[in-house]
Amino acid sequence: MADADNRFIARLKLMTPLGIAELLALERLLQDRREFRAGQDIVKAGDRPDQLHIMLSGWACRYKLLGGGGRQIVALLLPGDPCDLDGVLVGRQDTSVATLTSVIVAVVSRDALLSVGRAHPRLADLLLWLTTLDNALMSERIASMGRRSARERVAHLFCELFVRLSSVGLQTSNAFALPFTQEVIGDTLGLTSVHVNRVLQALRKDGLIDLREHMLTVKDWPGLKAVAGFDPNYLHLSGMRAAPTSQEG
Missing domain, CATH: 1.10.10.10 (Winged helix-like DNA-binding domain superfamily/Winged helix DNA-binding domain)
Structure with a gap:
């Protein structure tokens, strides 16, 4: 498995041990890779994504544009982070995702993601866990900005x-x-x-x-x-x- 893939695998292994079948299923999910230049949107608020983007290298951010043209970055995305898990699962993207550097992402179809979750329930649990971690990061950022x-x-x-x-x-x-x-x-x-x-x-x-x-x-x-x-x-x-x-x- 390529080093770039290992960043995502490292995150999941940090949470729970993974078996050979689960690791192979993850490797298959990460086969479709795409490159983006710095300053590009990967997804935009309002999109109805049917693909999940997973950071393999580089830095990106989730952000909202305000009425006056200001930008609020709501999350910094590092290698190993899913970019738009909420949008894929809920059906509508609430924030935009932009690259801060050149990046490589794995692109996973929603159908493939759900299929792997059904075949490997522990991986489905891990996706839920990643959403929970996003919420924890957001809560801490709110505490910072408020107090x-x-x-x-x-x-x-x-x-x-x-x-x-x-x-x-x-x-x-x-x-x-x-x-x-x-x-x-x-x-x-x-x-x-x-x-x-x-x-x-x-x-x-x-x-x-x-x-x-x-x-x-x-x-x-x-x-x-x-x-x-x-x-x-x-x-x-x-x-x-x-x-x-x-x-x-």
Whole structure:
């Protein structure tokens, strides 16, 4: 299985052990791959998608456009993330998905997705679990934008990305690629680019991070976590709850 595929498989294995038949079924699902350039929409709000897009490489985001032309990014999508699971399952896409870098996605038809879920119930459970994780990420972002200061929001986002990238093997030291602009950070956290720039300078001055040429180095992980009040429990890295065992009465 190609390395790019392993990012998605790594996410699922993190949640529960997978058998050979399940892994082979997933491999078949990931055969159709497509490339998108940076700045392209993969799906748009209002679409009625019959295909699921799964990130294999690169970065993307889910976003909403507001009446005044502003953009609110509601999720940052990393390798291993489904882009539009809600839209495929519900039947209408509520947010647009755009690429932040060039990306490769696996394209899975809705029929194939449902067929695999029927044949392998544990994989169906995992799809539901991925939706639950999306909700947990959204809840934490709402908490940030509602109650955290700008400094705390930025620090929390960096902590979250650090852990999410680590979980799929894309961060193994104290540095990781951050391949987007301060405007993207602002659109994610409800801040202006100017405000983001001030916060980044302050975090750098305090010796917590260094950011240059789209590479973020965490120089003081305990300190950054303390500023953010970061607790990774909402990422549920311990995996999916085991199914109950039947007991004879």
